[in-house]
Amino acid sequence: MSCKETLRTQSYLDGELQGVDATNLEQHLQACAECQALAADIADLSDALRKARRYRAPDTLRHRLTAQLDRETRRASAKSFWVGVASGGGLSALAAGFALFVLLPPSAATLAQSVVDAHAAALTAGKTIMVASSNHHTVKPWLAAHAGISPPVADFADRGFALAGGRTDEFAGNRAAVAVYRHGNHEVDLFAWPDRGAALPQAGMTRGFRTEFWKSGDLDYAAVSDVDAATFRAFIDLAKSQRE
Amino acid sequence: MDDRRRRFEAQALPHLDAAYNLARWLSRSPVDADDIVQDAMLRAFRAFDGFRGGDAKAWLLTIVRNCWLSAGKATRRRGHTSLEDENLTAPDRDPEESAIQAGTKRRLDTMIAGLPEEFREVLILREMEDMSYREIAEVTSVPIGTVMSRLARARAMLRETAKDCL
Numbered sequence: 113m114s115c116k117e118t119l120r121t122q123s124y125l126d127g128e129l130q131g132v133d134a135t136n137l138e139q140h141l142q143a144c145a146e147c148q149a150l151a152a153d154i155a156d157l158s159d160a161l162r163k164a165r166r167y168r169a170p171d172t173l174r175h176r177l178t179a180q181l182d183r184e185t186r187r188a189s190a191k192s193f194w195v196g197v198a199s200g201g202g203l204s205a206l207a208a209g210f211a212l213f214v215l216l217p218p219s220a221a222t223l224a225q226s227v228v229d230a231h232a233a234a235l236t237a238g239k240t241i242m243v244a245s246s247n248h249h250t251v252k253p254w255l256a257a258h259a260g261i262s263p264p265v266a267d268f269a270d271r272g273f274a275l276a277g278g279r280t281d282e283f284a285g286n287r288a289a290v291a292v293y294r295h296g297n298h299e300v301d302l303f304a305w306p307d308r309g310a311a312l313p314q315a316g317m318t319r320g321f322r323t324e325f326w327k328s329g330d331l332d333y334a335a336v337s338d339v340d341a342a343t344f345r346a347f348i349d350l351a352k353s354q355r356e
Numbered sequence: 357m358d359d360r361r362r363r364f365e366a367q368a369l370p371h372l373d374a375a376y377n378l379a380r381w382l383s384r385s386p387v388d389a390d391d392i393v394q395d396a397m398l399r400a401f402r403a404f405d406g407f408r409g410g411d412a413k414a415w416l417l418t419i420v421r422n423c424w425l426s427a428g429k430a431t432r433r434r435g436h437t438s439l440e441d442e443n444l445t446a447p448d449r450d451p452e453e454s455a456i457q458a459g460t461k462r463r464l465d466t467m468i469a470g471l472p473e474e475f476r477e478v479l480i481l482r483e484m485e486d487m488s489y490r491e492i493a494e495v496t497s498v499p500i501g502t503v504m505s506r507l508a509r510a511r512a513m514l515r516e517t518a519k520d521c522l
Contacts, residue, residue: 118508119504119505119508122504122507122508122511123489123504126482126488126489126507127488128488128489153511153515154511157511157514157515157518158483160460160464160518161464161468161479161483161484162483163461163464164461164464164465164468164484165461165465166373166377166484167373167376167377167380167381167389168373168376168377169372169373169375169376169393170376170386170390172390173376173390173393173394174372176394177372177393177394177397180394180397180398181361181364181397181401184398184401184402185358185360185361229366231370232366232367232369232370233366233370235370236365236366236369236370236372296486297484298486317411319367319409319410319411319412319413320371320411320412320413320414338374338413338485338486339486340486340487340488341488343486
């Protein structure tokens with residue numbers, strides 16, 4: 113190794129370089145045989161590692177955790193009962209706060225929270241897919257029948273995002289059709305719901321999940337996933353390129 | 357269900373597989389991984405009021421890693437058990453997968469498991485959990501520059517070993 117740009121080449125492949133930094137590195141890559149070889153090696157290794165196993169929490173552990181959290185929750189609520197008796201007015205203040213919350217229309221920020229909540233809840237329950245199929249001719253009509261809307265659904269397996277199936281989901285008062293994609297060990301959810309003129313949030317990161325929202329035709333869309341930034345960007349580009 | 361429990365289930369629990377995967381690769385033992393994750397989730401739940409939003413996955417994995425460290429040397433000595441267990445993801449059981457592919461996968465697993473800890477963890481977090489350098493730095497409590505150099509070293513070591521095996 114003699115080239116001093118090898119670490120930056122690695123950063124580029126890991127999706128850590130943006131804008132002019134990325135452009136500069138791309139120019140360097142065209143000229144440097146050592147970094148080209150390194151890039152090919154890292155990509156090969158990455159491919160192989162995506163096939164290595166990502167362990168999943170066994171069901172027995174899940175059940176033990178639930179029981180453990182139940183015990184903890186009971187202990188905590190026994191404590192808070194006495195705190196509540198002592199402090200009196202706390203509950204009514206809480207109720208007032210809650211009422212205010214439900215009366216307000218969902219803000220853009222709430223929308224991002226809600227869509228991540230929906231994605232996370234489905235992941236937690238292991239119920240991200242209600243209809244399992246890699247065939248868009250199966251998924252699209254299922255979504256049309258169950259969600260009442262018919263967003264474009266395509267398989268991007270050749271671009272690294274294999275269509276795994278679909279589900280319906282509810283968030284922030286919307287009934288959404290969700291197309292579910294797999295990328296290696298990760299999942300990307302593509303939500304679609306009728307556009308009612310709501311303002312959409314900026315792309316961002318909520319609790320470890322990336323989100324991006326956009327409007328197309330008479331539908332609003334949101335993509336949610338915990339893949340890295342560059343992969344997420346590639347998916348968004350693919351999703352936006354779909355024809356209705 | 358109380359509010360804290362609900363928020364915990366919505367924010368931390370979706371990263372349970374990531375927590376288990378990290379614990380499993382660090383400890384290299386299904387039994388220890390179970391204990392570490394159970395300990396970590398309980399600690400996370402108790403500390404959850406102090407979690408002010410942000411990156412729940414990095415936060416949780418930091419706790420998992422700390423639990424693994426505090427589980428200490430006794431746990432790690434027991435760690436060198438078989439890599440086989442029943443908790444494979446569905447795609448791993450693909451019936452169309454050839455015996456050759458399965459063999460390659462097993463060799464790859466052994467190679468990763470053979471990496472020194474500090475290199476193994478950055479590789480797992482980057483390649484399996486798709487975390488950014490900043491997130492990996494947070495979880496492993498080292499500067500981003502160290503993450504970059506360890507990742508480069510981990511990849512170089514795997515490449516060297518792979519030349520002979522794969």
